[in-house]
Amino acid sequence: xxxxxxxxxxxxxxxxxxxxxxxxxxxxxxxxxxxxxxxxxxxxxxxxxxxxxxxxxxxxxxxxxxxxxxxxxxxxxxxxxxxxxxxxxxxxxxxxxxxxxxxxxxxxxxxxxxxxxxxxxxxxxxxxxxxxxxxxxxx
Amino acid sequence: xxxxxxxxxxxxxxxxxxxxxxxxxxxxxxxxxxxxxxxxxxxxxxxxxxxxxxxxxxxxxxxxxxxxxxxxxxxxxxxxxxxxxxxxxxxxxxxxxxxxxxxxxxxxxxxxxxxxxxxxxxxxxxxxxxxxxxxxxxxxxxxxxxxxxxxxxxxxxxxxxxxxxxxxxxxxxxxxxxxxxxxxxxxxxxxxxxxxxxxxxxxxxxxxxxxxxxxxxxxxxxxxxxxxxxxxxxxxxxxxxxxxxxxxxxxxxxxxxxxxxxxxxxxxxxxxxxxxxxxxxxxxxxxxxxxxxxxxxxxxxxxxxxxxxxxxxxxxxxxxxxxxxxxxxxxxxxxxxxxxxxxxxxxxxxxxxxxxxxxxxxxxxxx
Amino acid sequence: xxxxxxxxxxxxxxxxxxxxxxxxxxxxxxxxxxxxxxxxxxxxxxxxxxxxxxxxxxxxxxxxxxxxxxxxxxxxxxxxxxxxxxxxxxxxxxxxxxxxxxxxxxxxxxxxxxxxxxxxxxxxxxxxxxxxxxxxxxxxxxxxxxxxxxxxxxxxxxxxxxxxxxxxxxx
Numbered sequence: 001x002x003x004x005x006x007x008x009x010x011x012x013x014x015x016x017x018x019x020x021x022x023x024x025x026x027x028x029x030x031x032x033x034x035x036x037x038x039x040x041x042x043x044x045x046x047x048x049x050x051x052x053x054x055x056x057x058x059x060x061x062x063x064x065x066x067x068x069x070x071x072x073x074x075x076x077x078x079x080x081x082x083x084x085x086x087x088x089x090x091x092x093x094x095x096x097x098x099x100x101x102x103x104x105x106x107x108x109x110x111x112x113x114x115x116x117x118x119x120x121x122x123x124x125x126x127x128x129x130x131x132x133x134x135x136x137x138x139x
Numbered sequence: 140x141x142x143x144x145x146x147x148x149x150x151x152x153x154x155x156x157x158x159x160x161x162x163x164x165x166x167x168x169x170x171x172x173x174x175x176x177x178x179x180x181x182x183x184x185x186x187x188x189x190x191x192x193x194x195x196x197x198x199x200x201x202x203x204x205x206x207x208x209x210x211x212x213x214x215x216x217x218x219x220x221x222x223x224x225x226x227x228x229x230x231x232x233x234x235x236x237x238x239x240x241x242x243x244x245x246x247x248x249x250x251x252x253x254x255x256x257x258x259x260x261x262x263x264x265x266x267x268x269x270x271x272x273x274x275x276x277x278x279x280x281x282x283x284x285x286x287x288x289x290x291x292x293x294x295x296x297x298x299x300x301x302x303x304x305x306x307x308x309x310x311x312x313x314x315x316x317x318x319x320x321x322x323x324x325x326x327x328x329x330x331x332x333x334x335x336x337x338x339x340x341x342x343x344x345x346x347x348x349x350x351x352x353x354x355x356x357x358x359x360x361x362x363x364x365x366x367x368x369x370x371x372x373x374x375x376x377x378x379x380x381x382x383x384x385x386x387x388x389x390x391x392x393x394x395x396x397x398x399x400x401x402x403x404x405x406x407x408x409x410x411x412x413x414x415x416x417x418x419x420x421x422x423x424x425x426x427x428x429x430x431x432x433x434x435x436x437x438x439x440x441x442x443x444x445x446x447x448x449x450x451x452x453x454x455x456x457x458x459x460x461x462x463x464x465x466x467x468x469x470x471x472x473x474x475x476x477x478x479x480x481x482x483x484x485x486x487x488x489x490x491x492x493x494x495x496x497x498x499x500x501x502x503x504x505x506x
Numbered sequence: 507x508x509x510x511x512x513x514x515x516x517x518x519x520x521x522x523x524x525x526x527x528x529x530x531x532x533x534x535x536x537x538x539x540x541x542x543x544x545x546x547x548x549x550x551x552x553x554x555x556x557x558x559x560x561x562x563x564x565x566x567x568x569x570x571x572x573x574x575x576x577x578x579x580x581x582x583x584x585x586x587x588x589x590x591x592x593x594x595x596x597x598x599x600x601x602x603x604x605x606x607x608x609x610x611x612x613x614x615x616x617x618x619x620x621x622x623x624x625x626x627x628x629x630x631x632x633x634x635x636x637x638x639x640x641x642x643x644x645x646x647x648x649x650x651x652x653x654x655x656x657x658x659x660x661x662x663x664x665x666x667x668x669x670x671x672x673x674x675x676x677x
Contacts, residue, residue, distance in 0.1 A: 003508060006552055008240055011159045016236035019163070020229040020404050026402035027209045039216040042289035043395050057580050059300050059668040064474070065574040067662035068304040071482070071658045072274075072570040075311035075652065076562050077487075077642075079267060080162040082318035083334040084639040085496075086325070090504045093497050095647050097490075104486060104655035106661045108225045112663050120472035137153045221536070244607025264635055267561040278541070281576055283535060297580060304573055335635065 063115045074103050145251040154255070158441045162239055162259045174201040176452075177410075177459045179363065184463040200494045205403055213399035218288030227286060228397070228404035231279035234272040235411040241265040242418045243338050245428045245444040257428075257444070258338060269419060270311055273374055277303050280383070280393050283405070287396035295392025298470065299376060299383040305477035306373035306380075312485035313366035316492045317423055320360060323500050336417075341427035355425040359500065362488040364424045366481055368457075371416040373477070375409060377458060379465035382473060417454040418447075425450050512553045520546035533579045537572060544568040556633035 043107075081088065081096045110116060175190065175198055182189025190200035215224070240259030248255045262268055275473030277300050284296015300423045322334040323389075324343050346354035357364050370382045373380040386391030421427060433439050468476065497504070523542030530536045546566045557595035642650055 002555060004155075007151065008155045008159050008501070009237055011239055011364055012163065012236050012259065013157055013162055015159060016232045017223050020232040023209070024225070024228065024400055024404065027211075027213060031210055031399055032212050034212070035214065039214055040363065042216055042218055042287070043390060045390070048606060057297055057577070058299060059581060061297060061577050062574070062581050063664055063668045064301050064305060064478075065570075065577040065662065067478075068308055069566070069570040069574055070661055071308040072311070072566055073653070073657060075270075075647050076267070077317045077653070078312075079318060079335070080313050080558070080635055080639040080642055082639075083322050083636050084643065085319045085322045086500060087640065088643050089501050092141050092643050094494060095643055095650065096493075098651055099654045100486070102651075102658055106658050107482065107486070109658075110661055110665055111479065112151065113669060115669060116474065129251055131261045136159075137431060220532075220534075223538075262557070264561050267558075267565065267635070271561050271564035271569060274565055274573070277569070277573060280536075281573075281626055284536075285580070297577075300573060300577070304570070 060115070060118065067110060067115075070103070070106065074099070087114075141251050142267075145253045148250060148253050148255050152403045158259050159240070165244075166239055166411050166414070167238060167407075169414050170407050171201040171205070172198065173410045173414060173455065174204075175408075176455065177462075180456065180459045181463045184460070185404070198247055208400050208403040209217065211399040213401055213437070214396075216287070216289065216396050219396065220286040220288065223282050223286035224396075225401075227279050227283035228401050228408075231276070231284065231405055231408040234276040234279075235408040235415065239270055239411070239413040239418065241268055241337055242415070242422055243341055243427055243441065244447050245419075246433055248440050256338065261336055261338050263334075263336050265337045266314060266423075273307060273310075276408075279405075284393035284398065287393075289396050291389040291395045292393050295383050295395070296390045297387075302376070302380065302383065302413060302473060302477070303374055306370040306481070307472060309477060309481035309485050310370035310374065312482065312489060313363045313370065314423070315489055316360055316363050316496075317356060319493060319496060320356060323496055331407070337422050337427070341422060341429060344426040345429055353429065355426040355429075360424065360492070362484070362492075364420065366485045366488070367424070368420060368454075369481060371420065372458065372461060374471075375413045375416060375434060375458075377413065378462040379468050380473060381467060388416060413455065414451065417451045417458065419461055420454055421447065421450040424482065425454075452477055509553045512549060516546040516549045519543075520550075527669060534576070535580075537575045537579060540575070541572050543570055544572070551633075554633070558635040558638050 077099065078096065081092055084092065149155065160360070178200070179189040179191075179197070181323040188383075193198040193199040193203045198227065215221070231445035241262060243256065243258035248257065280294045280299045280303075284292040284294075284299070287293070317340070318335055321340050321343055325334060325339075344354050346490055348354045349359045352358060382388075384394070389395075394402055397405060427450075428443035430443065430449040432442040435442060520543045523539040523544075523546065525539070527536045527539035527543070530539060544563060548560045548563040548568065551557075551563060
């Protein structure tokens with residue numbers, strides 16, 4: 001296997017992006033173009049938009065991305081071991097086993113800390129205020 | 140004629156060009172058919188007729204829709220970030236087309252002395268390449284959402300990214316047993332490369348599992364397939380995981396502000412991705428192009444392609460069936476399913492499978 | 507020849523990406539510049555036979571880490587206008603001086619080693635995933651296991667950063 005195996009990928013990348021660019025350009029040429037101020041407003045179900053889009057997102061998304069990085073690294077290492085499964089034998093399984101155990105521990109830790117609970121914020125706000133403010137805390 | 144074709148396919152450059160153009164045309168054609176296929180199947184499942192006017196059985200409907208979109212005004216709202224807004228559809232196209240290059244769609248063909256593989260590129264690391272491309276595919280969506288300068292696209296883009304990366308982790312973990320299985324079948328000890336090449340994985344499934352049952356990996360690796368397929372539905376943002384474009388909550392999601400042919404490009408990429416993942420599932424779990432009848436005279440080389448397409452469309456039917464059956468999940472349910480069910484399940488399956496396979500291949504660890 | 511062409515094209519792309527990352531006023535464009543650099547480096551790996559490292563580069567850096575960056579940017583808010591006043595008055599001259607020093611170092615090192623005409627590596631290196639798997643588990647097992655510890659620390663740090671308020675009570 002050599003560099004030439006990657007040639008189709010380069011050609012396809014050029015072809016796909018070229019096709020998209022040319023067809024978009026073509027559409028621009030033949031499609032009508034008469035913008036009006038209302039048409040150029042951001043979409044808001046037919047009414048005049050009042051708010052700017054939110055610029056801040058819950059921190060949970062950051063956690064998910066961080067966890068994804070961790071799992072991705074793990075997956076890449078697992079593949080490097082999986083292709084040599086036969087040659088590495090029980091020794092390889094042991095090495096990867098320790099690694100995977102540590103990873104599972106990470107998952108358990110994150111889970112226990114509630115980083116994977118997506119509806120917890122809403123519930124914790126509602127419960128003390130509406131349902132039973134004091135007993136909840138005592139429990 | 141034969142001689143000419145032989146010369147062409149012996150040239151690295153021209154054979155690459157021909158294969159790429161072929162794959163490109165196949166994917167465009169597939170997207171056209173697939174959109175129609177989905178609309179028809181969903182229509183029948185909902186007791187409707189579906190598009191049936193344009194061409195025989197309405198098969199030209201998508202082409203008509205595409206042409207219509209080509210003639211539609213592409214509205215570019217005031218608040219967009221122009222550069223990224225225009226680039227995002229193109230960025231969506233590239234990974235969609237690149238992934239399919241890895242998939243072998245038929246048995247190698249012999250033209251004279253030359254063997255031509257029906258596969259865009261046979262990389263050693265095809266499986267990792269697919270994962271890499273699907274992580275690149277996230278960009279188009281998050282950037283389209285952000286560059287639109289509008290609230291629904293932004294929400295859709297962020298949702299999409301979190302969803303896609305969560306399920307990509309599950310997908311990657313579910314694929315590790317496949318590679319373990321493949322590499323333990325390749326003669327032990329030899330330093331053979333290409334354990335992750337798709338052509339090799341298809342070849343490994345040629346035998347028989349038990350008696351008349353073919354040696355497809357799905358029989359040994361059913362949990363991997365189930366996790367992979369679930370993750371594939373989420374990766375392509377399809378129902379019941381289509382929160383990215385949940386109309387009742389966030390209008391059109393990341394492509395709300397895209398109209399005309401820009402929208403068509405996103406649509407195209409989405410359907411091509413669906414086809415890609417079905418094709419990869421077929422390659423990894425259902426024996427790819429393997430099937431009886433490849434030794435028939437004259438049409439023998441077409442038979443594997445037929446089997447490949449048949450299996451892929453069977454999985455695509457499953458995609459559509461699931462869409463027609465299941466209601467959309469809520470966002471927290473989606474994340475719970477991904478992180479608290481699929482990833483732990485795939486880890487558990489990995490551990491169980493590796494231990495079993497270890498005992499089967501090497502005997503007990505203490506012996 | 508092919509390698510040289512690739513190097514020139516993607517070298518320029520990598521430098522452009524790096525410069526635009528520092529230059530861009532909008533953090534999203536900075537992230538995109540960094541992504542361009544990462545992808546160009548992946549091309550270098552491929553052209554030098556490091557197929558596995560190349561695909562890892564795309565999966566981990568161009569894929570996962572950049573997604574993380576984009577999320578962090580979205581988390582902070584994109585429209586925060588950057589503060590243009592400089593806290594450290596000497597940093598620009600200092601940076602220029604360091605740059606000149608670095609360039610001189612590169613040139614010096616280049617004169618020293620490159621133009622000898624001798625092959626750089628002694629043994630031809632096999633960049634396939636199989637070779638790397640063997641190496642990783644035969645020679646480098648300990649660093650590999652330590653990586654897992656590092657990942658745990660990363661996860662713990664992320665959780666501590668993101669959820670530290672829950673200990674204090676009100677969310």
